[in-house]
Amino acid sequence: MxxxxxxxxxxxxxxxxxxxxxxxxxxxxxxxxxxxxxxxxxxxxxxxxxxxxxxxxxxxxxxxxxxxxxxxxxxxxxxxxxxxxxxxxxxxxxxxxxxxxxxxxxxxxxxxxxxxxxxxxxxxxxxxxxxxxxxxxxxxxxxxxxxxxxxxxxxxxxxxxxxxxxxxxxxxxxxxxxxxxxxxxxxxxxxxxxxxxxxxxxxxxxxxxxxxxxxxxxxxxxxxxxxxxxxxxxxxxxxxxxMNAQGITLIDQVRDLLHCEARNHWRSIEEVADALFMSVSSLKRKLAQLDSNFQHIKNSERFNRAIQLLDDERMTLDNIADTLGYNNASNFSKAFKGWTGYSTTQYLNKK
Structure with missing residues (x-):
């Protein structure tokens, strides 16, 4: 429940x-x-x-x-x-x-x-x-x-x-x-x-x-x-x-809702807010009170998923970009470098 x-x-x-x-x-x-x-x-x-x-x-x-x-x-x-x-x-x-x-x-x-x-x-x-x-x-x-x-x-x-x-x-x-x-x-x-x-x-x-x-x-x-x-x-x-398990934070709830596995779909802030039965403005305000924001959580989840996918030799950069909701491999690579300071190629070579 x-x-x-x-x-x-x-x-x-x-x-x-x-x-x-x-x-x-x-x-x-x-x-x-x-x-x-x-x-x-x-x-x-x-x-x-x-x-x-x-x-x-x-x-x-x-x-x-x-x-x-x-x-x-x-x-x-x-x-x-x-x-x-x-x-x-x-x-x-x-x-x-x-x-x-x-x-x-x-x-x-x-x-x-x-x-x-x-x-x-x-x-x-x-x-x-x-x-x-x-x-x-x-x-x-x-x-x-x-x-x-x-x-x-x-x-x-x-x-x-x-x-x-x-x-x-x-x-x-x-x-x-x-x-x-x-x-x-x-x-x-x-x-x-x-x-x-x-x-x-x-x-x-x-x-x-x-x-x-x-x-x-x-x-x-x-x-x-x-x-x-x-x-x-x-x-x-x-x-x-x-109810006692509600110690789970709003950030944790947002993380759990971000990715719809069934449709390989990364939800928007509007979709997440609706799933949490609150307005977008309320979600933004509550996350700000926790010193966070929706995009930061989404980027964090994408980064964690990216690391997992890059470790899978069967996945191409195009596959990974599509899984993470990016339009192409180039956009994903730019985002990855922004997160880590490394290009995807440098990261893979350092493994």
Missing amino acids: TIKIVGRGDTAIAVEYLIALQELSFERGIEPRQFLADSDLPVDIFIRDDIKVGNESLVQVVSNCPSLLADPMLPYDFARRLTLSRHGKLGFALNGCATLGEAIELLTQFIDIRIQGLKLQFEINDDTAEITIVDWGAERPDGQVLAEDIGELFVLTILCCLALMAKQLIGQLQTDRDIIIHTTFPNRGVDPRSQKPALDIEYQAAHNRITCPAALLAMQPTAHNPAISRAALAKCEQELVA
Whole structure:
């Protein structure tokens, strides 16, 4: 499995979060063009497989919709969209756990496949269970801090989503069962207990966390199905491994895409950018941040391939030039001398 991050940002957010936001914006009359403006997200992002949204692009989408941010109900409505089923394989894995406590432990282990960089701490103090947000990516890669209203939206949405998921798991959506949200943010004029399902929230608290009686941890999810849980958990593990493998750099990804073996074709920057689900300008900017550029990577790959081909006595210079995408042997020879300082003849004589 390969996971691609679409748009800007070094951390990945599940595309279902973007879909829920798009639904909310549509209901509030926000045009689709305005929704995705300047986000570097393609218009067909909602139907692409095995992709996630870059965190900076998601922030841009939210910034595009000031009327959304001005709505004090947004975090609560957003959280209600993110039901267990919206969490895909992780939602099914949680539903199949033996107890709520086991589901919470599983969630803290695999939260990265939904919101990369979100860190949750699960503790039991005396007779109270606590899930605390210890890190949620408030600082962007460029060192800047997210706008306060956007940060508040994300944190409140996460807290409300976690509380609703817990209530949904144990089949207690119509009662609070002492599942309480504590947030450092003030109340913006919302009565969450009057909503359906109701939420119990303590505002301007010391931490962003959820608490509940520890006795609830022994309750079994209402849709408990060990077989489905095992299958879903296996897929969660596969996705987490794939995401952890994202240590591969953008330069490595560009190198892997440059040459199409099937057609002996060296891809253009437009083709590579499209394969990486980003615009050409975004690809250029991200490579520049890594002190590289597309042509440098392409030349490096051509040079490495040239050395291999020159070692093959069956290959003529014309064959090599064609394989490397040059019009003729003369152009290849000029490029080779520029790389090494030697002509192809001098290189072969020095072998």
